[in-house]
Amino acid sequence: MLQGVDEVVFFVKDIEEVKRWIQNLLQCPVVFESPEYCAVLVGNTKIGLHLRDEKNSGTGSGQVAYWHVHDMEHVIKKFQDAGCRLYRGPIRGMDGPMVCQMQDPFGNIWGFVDYSVLNPSCD
Template identity: 45%
Template structure:
């Protein structure tokens, strides 16, 4: 489809935006470019990572969709995420498409996908 240009934003639903913001600052090593008590946003690899309060329509945690971030060294990246309180959710596995993939669950029960090709 020619009209889809790329990933614009990955939205994480969390119970408390300000609590989650502090963890994201630690993980990413930078402050958000937009910061409000109801929403904040970071730049990561040419996309926005937004933190939004969970509500009755969308709770925090695994919801069936996972965004995969391309990384240069999956083992090193897994170690970094684990040092910030994440735990392995799936993998790492070597996929049939010749890529290493894994999923990590953050302290807010959201899943981060990593892929190394």
């Protein structure tokens, strides 16, 4: 039935400002733009930027999409350098991987999951 995440939508006050911030941080292309909505492509997943409205105020609460990462510390630092703050974690999740949530300067929550800690390479 479900085949994977197609898109994660953030409800934002200023699409242009958030678009520039995401592009600067992730170096990803814009795949669609209109006055009320913009989409950028990160891997095979779109991040949609939708203007806040009466149904979604953009407070960051609710569902959180978790992005696969291979170096949690590096990702945390990169996002902190871009103005994000730790929101939850990093902690070891109940099923073993490291998980973390960060809040961006616009109030959106980004989730990260690192499964590499389950099978660390031998040095």
